[in-house]
Amino acid sequence: MKIETTLAGSYPKLPTSPGDINLRVVKNRRDQGKATEQDVQDAVRQTTRRILEIQERAGVDLPVDGAAGWDDAQTYVARGLGGFQIAGLIRYLDTNTYYRQPEIVGPVTWKGPITVEDFRAAQAMSERPVKAFLPGPYSLYRFSKDRHEGNEGEALAAIGAALAKEAGALEEAGARWIHFEEPWLGRAHAEDAPKARAALAPLLEGRKAKTTVHVPFTAPTAVFDAIRELPWTAIGLDLREAPAGWDLLPRIPEGRTVALGLIDARNTKLEEADEVAREIARARAARPDLAYQLSTTASLEYLPADKAELKVTRLVEAARTASRNGGS
Amino acid sequence: MSRGLWTTTVGSFPKPPRLEKARQQHARGELSAEALEAMEREETIAVIKRQEAIGIDIIVDGELYRGDMTTYFAERMPGFAISNPVRSYGNRYYRKPIAVGPIRRKKPLTVDWWKFAQSQTSRPVKGMLTGPYTMMDWSFNEHYPSREAMTMDLAEAIREEAFALQEAGAKYIQIDEPALSVRPEELSLAVRAFGRVTEGLQAKTITHVCYGDFDLIYPGLLDMPVDQIDLEMANSRYDLLDRFRSHPFTKEIGYGVLDVHSHRVETKEEVKEGIRRGLEVLKPEQMYVDPDCGLKTRTVDEAFAKLEVMVQAVREIREEKGITT
Numbered sequence: 001m002k003i004e005t006t007l008a009g010s011y012p013k014l015p016t017s018p019g020d021i022n023l024r025v026v027k028n029r030r031d032q033g034k035a036t037e038q039d040v041q042d043a044v045r046q047t048t049r050r051i052l053e054i055q056e057r058a059g060v061d062l063p064v065d066g067a068a069g070w071d072d073a074q075t076y077v078a079r080g081l082g083g084f085q086i087a088g089l090i091r092y093l094d095t096n097t098y099y100r101q102p103e104i105v106g107p108v109t110w111k112g113p114i115t116v117e118d119f120r121a122a123q124a125m126s127e128r129p130v131k132a133f134l135p136g137p138y139s140l141y142r143f144s145k146d147r148h149e150g151n152e153g154e155a156l157a158a159i160g161a162a163l164a165k166e167a168g169a170l171e172e173a174g175a176r177w178i179h180f181e182e183p184w185l186g187r188a189h190a191e192d193a194p195k196a197r198a199a200l201a202p203l204l205e206g207r208k209a210k211t212t213v214h215v216p217f218t219a220p221t222a223v224f225d226a227i228r229e230l231p232w233t234a235i236g237l238d239l240r241e242a243p244a245g246w247d248l249l250p251r252i253p254e255g256r257t258v259a260l261g262l263i264d265a266r267n268t269k270l271e272e273a274d275e276v277a278r279e280i281a282r283a284r285a286a287r288p289d290l291a292y293q294l295s296t297t298a299s300l301e302y303l304p305a306d307k308a309e310l311k312v313t314r315l316v317e318a319a320r321t322a323s324r325n326g327g328s
Numbered sequence: 329m330s331r332g333l334w335t336t337t338v339g340s341f342p343k344p345p346r347l348e349k350a351r352q353q354h355a356r357g358e359l360s361a362e363a364l365e366a367m368e369r370e371e372t373i374a375v376i377k378r379q380e381a382i383g384i385d386i387i388v389d390g391e392l393y394r395g396d397m398t399t400y401f402a403e404r405m406p407g408f409a410i411s412n413p414v415r416s417y418g419n420r421y422y423r424k425p426i427a428v429g430p431i432r433r434k435k436p437l438t439v440d441w442w443k444f445a446q447s448q449t450s451r452p453v454k455g456m457l458t459g460p461y462t463m464m465d466w467s468f469n470e471h472y473p474s475r476e477a478m479t480m481d482l483a484e485a486i487r488e489e490a491f492a493l494q495e496a497g498a499k500y501i502q503i504d505e506p507a508l509s510v511r512p513e514e515l516s517l518a519v520r521a522f523g524r525v526t527e528g529l530q531a532k533t534i535t536h537v538c539y540g541d542f543d544l545i546y547p548g549l550l551d552m553p554v555d556q557i558d559l560e561m562a563n564s565r566y567d568l569l570d571r572f573r574s575h576p577f578t579k580e581i582g583y584g585v586l587d588v589h590s591h592r593v594e595t596k597e598e599v600k601e602g603i604r605r606g607l608e609v610l611k612p613e614q615m616y617v618d619p620d621c622g623l624k625t626r627t628v629d630e631a632f633a634k635l636e637v638m639v640q641a642v643r644e645i646r647e648e649k650g651i652t653t
Contacts, residue, residue, distance in 0.1 A: 014413060014421070027419040071418040088563045089417060089589045091538075094510035096466045098417035268411060268426055268468040304412035304424070 003280060003292055003319040004061045006131060006259060008214050008236055009181055009299030010073065011051045011066030012308045021046040023068065044069040045121055052126045054309055059316045062131050062177060062293070065122035066301075072099035073181060073299070074143050077135055080114030081162050083107050087145065093183060093217060095266070095302060102144040108158035110165035116173045123174055132175040136182030136213065137163050137199040143184070156199040164203045171209050179212045179236075181299075185227070186218025186242065193226035204230045212236050212259055216298035219244040224251060233257055238297040239279070240264040249286050258283065258290055261297035263315045268307045276318035277325055294319040332612025333603070333642050333651050334385040336582070338536055338558060339456050339502065340397075340622030341375050341390035342631050368393040369444065376448045378632055383639045385653060386500060386616070387453045389445035391624070396422040397458050397504065398466045400437075405485060407431035411468065425467040427478055433485035439492050452500055455493035459505035459535060460486050460525060461518035466507060476517055483521040494531045502534040502558070509537050512544040515551075523553040534558055534582060538621050542568055547575040558582025560620035563589065566602055572609045581610060584620035585641070586634045591626070593633045599641035612651045617642050 013023045026043040029035035051066035070076040072092065078084045083106040089098045115134065123130045135143075137160040146155055167178050180203065188196055204211055213227070214236030220227070221244055234257035237245035245261075252258060260283055262276050276294070283292060294315055300308040343351070350367050353359035375390035394400040402408035402425030409428045413421035438455065446453045460482035464475055472478035490501050503525055508518050526533050536558040537549070546568075549557065557577075561568060561584045585602045586594055606615060617638060623631040646652065 013415065024419055024421065031419075088587060090563075091506075091510055094465065094507070096416065096507065100417075266468075267470070269470040301415055304414050306412055 001291075002323045003294050005294050005316050005319045006060065006062035007055065007064045007300060007312070007315075008179065008216065008259070008261065008265070008296050009064070009067065009133060010070060010301045011054075011064065011068075011299070012301050012303065012305035013047050013066070013068055014305045015050065016305045016309055020050060023047045041069075048118075048122050049125050052122060052130070054312055056126065056128070058312045059320075060312065061128065063126060063128055064131050064133055064179070065118060067133055069118060072097070074102055074135055074140060075100045077114055077163075077166070078102035078140060078144065080111065081159075082109035082111045083148065083158070084144070097302070099143065102140070104144050104146045104148045104155055106148055107150065108155060108162050110162040113169045114166055116166075116169050119170055119175055120173050129176045131212070132167075132170045132178045132209075134163055134166060134170075134178060134180055136180040136185070137203060138188070138196045139182045139184040141199065142187075153195065153198065156195050157202065160199040160202040167203060167207065167209070171207070175209050177210045177212070177233075178207070179214055181214050181216070182220075183216050183218070185213070185215045185220040185223055186238075188220070188223045190222045193223040196223045197226040197230065200227055200230055200232075204232050207231070210234070214259060214261075214295075216241070216261070216265075218242045219248060221248065224248055228253055234259050234293060236295055237261050240297045241266065249283060249290075252287065252290060254289050256290060257293060258287075259293040259295040261295050263294070263296045263311050263318070265296040265298040265300050265311070266302045268303060270307075270310055270314055271318065273314060273318040273321045276314075277322040280318070280322040281325060294322070330612050330650070331652050332615055333646055334616045334653055335639055335642050336384060336386035336454070336616050336618045337379070337388050337635065338582070338584075338618055338620070338622050339388055339391055339454075339504070340394070340624035341388075341392065342624050342626050342628050343392055344371055344374075344628055347371050347392060365393070372441075372445060373448050376445060376453075379635075380449055380451060382632065382635050383643075384635065385451065387445070387449055387451045388456060389441055389453060391456065391622070393441060397622075398425055398463055399423050401458055401463065402467065404435070404437050405431055406434055407471070407481075408467070425463070427467055427469045427471045429471050431478070431481045431485060433488045436492055437489050439489070439496050442493055442498060443496055446497065453498070454534070455490070455498035455501040455531070457486055457489055457493075457501065457503045459503045459508075459518075460521040461514070462505050462507040465511070475514070479517055479521045480524070483524040487525045487527075490525055490529055490531075494529060499531055500534060501529065501531045502536060503554075504536040505552075506536060506538045508535075508549070508552075509542060509545050512548070515545055515548050519551050519553065526553050532556065536582065536621070538584075542571065546571050550578055554579070556580035556582055556616065558584070558616070558618065560584040561606070562587045562594070562602060563620045566605050569605055569609055577610060577614070580614050580616065583610070583615045583617050585617055586619035586638055588619050588621045588623055588625060591630060593630060594637055596637050596641045596644070599638055600645055603641065603645050607645075607649065612649065
């Protein structure tokens with residue numbers, strides 16, 4: 001059976017070939033008053049095109065647009081929702097990257113499409129279905145500071161409902177697969193399980209598009225039973241940082257897909273395709289009834305652009321090796 | 329009358345435009361290493377003199393000769409290679425170390441610069457290092473079998489540098505561990521490695537920790553074998569003080585009162601209010617007032633304008649509360 005390939009999250013913005021548009025340089029020129037916002041927007045689109053071309057050349061089945069216009073994994077979306085303001089820089093978990101912390105200062109609402117134009121632009125550049133990318137509601141809440149007077153349950157439900165509307169708008173724009181990034185599910189405790197479920201349920205129920213709930217860095221062991229029956233298509237697991245994810249395989253409902261995060265997005269060391277193929281075979285042997293994708297463990301943006309490109313190539317090589325082996 | 333509320337800064341200062349330009353010229357091969365270093369020394373003297381003029385009690389050299397706080401050290405230590413740029417936020421990038429072999433300290437990393445800086449002032453100059461846990465966590469690892477093995481090798485190397493700084497005369501040695509606050513399950517490893525660095529050191533030891541989730545590591549943070557922990561207070565609107573009410577902060581504290589990621593210069597009243605709030609739960613003799621973090625992301629004018637406000641606010645609070653240095 002063919003192993004489908006995909007990436008998780010964003011992708012490095014810098015070019016690897018001389019002459020390619022350099023978004024960093026254009027933004028610096030904008031900051032110096034030498035380029036316009038339109039120049040930046042054009043550079044974002046050209047960067048998106050390059051990110052998609054890299055994946056297409058390598059043969060990635062379900063490419064991502066790389067979130068070329070995003071400053072970090074949270075604020076691009078939080079900024080577009082009602083009820084949020086954006087505050088100071090804070091470290092993004094243990095990644096040595098930063099994000100501006102969203103603050104909840106009023107009822108969270110969906111004011112209109114936030115990522116839809118980006119998705120449309122990316123999909124128009126690719127023959128393959130582009131996987132749309134949104135922060136997960138549980139993580140968006142946990143990454144934020146709640147300064148509103150409402151209670152935690154209300155805020156989680158409101159964020160889930162707002163992101164559900166964004167997901168609906170993406171579906172209307174043609175998105176066939178939507179990826180929700182949920183790093184905080186791996187850090188949640190058992191007592192958080194009902195909250196995680198309450199945040200995800202409105203997002204996943206009734207979706208026309210296929211959905212991935214991706215949990216980088218840590219396995220969602222403590223809350224998995226609470227979310228396992230929700231109607232997600234795929235669960236994304238980081239099996240490099242969190243080998244405990246292997247223990248979740250027996251608990252995954254029949255007929256679902258597992259995005260096996262076996263290409264390490266946080267280390268430059270390149271995996272061996274044969275070794276990765278053997279790990280895929282291990283999963284197939286344990287649960288032959290499930291479908292599998294081969295994925296990066298997390299956003300490839302934790303790597304320099306040259307190394308990220310090598311990882312994309314290796315991802316496809318490993319999946320092809322595994323597909324040829326047929327699980328043996 | 330009590331003593332306390334000394335003023336200091338966390339480490340880095342902004343590089344003046346002429347130095348930024350010179351670094352770029354050097355990177356392109358258009359300026360010699362000697363010419364660049366001469367300019368770095370001129371600007372280091374300027375930073376020291378401005379800190380003296382403002383009235384900062386404990387001086388830093390400004391790190392104008394350094395790029396990233398891990399890469400500077402990695403470039404000088406066998407066992408490391410350096411990656412192409414990786415994004416840290418928005419449009420900010422840095423080159424990240426890659427462990428490709430056993431990491432060692434073969435030569436002094438900062439001692440010559442410390443000696444130079446100390447020779448320019450009668451005030452104490454802090455020795456500034458990056459801690460072993462942060463060096464490990466902020467590097468790629470293509471060599472070591474475990475995070476622990478890499479951290480402990482780094483601890484030996486950084487320990488050698490810390491003792492070399494002490495030997496040279498440093499009375500304050502700051503060993504930054506900003507990565508400490510994000511992986512609570514590894515706090516014990518970070519504490520053990522830090523203990524190896526500081527074991528037997530007579531100098532006052534400081535560590536700077538920032539931009540993380542303190543709920544995860546406090547009060548375990550107080551186990552760090554260090555005299556002073558430097559924290560960003562202003563950026564989090566002094567929320568940490570509530571934690572200190574429920575579990576007292578038992579060490580000296582570097583008390584950050586300036587948001588280094590904001591262009592806005594704080595008002596004196598804001599800073600005074602932040603210090604007053606701190607004095608509700610901390611003793612003045614515990615407190616070293618400083619910015620939240622290194623100032624290198626500000627412009628030169630912003631950085632010194634912020635520091636002038638800070639020092640003036642501290643002076644007025646000292647007078648108000650009858651505190652001497």
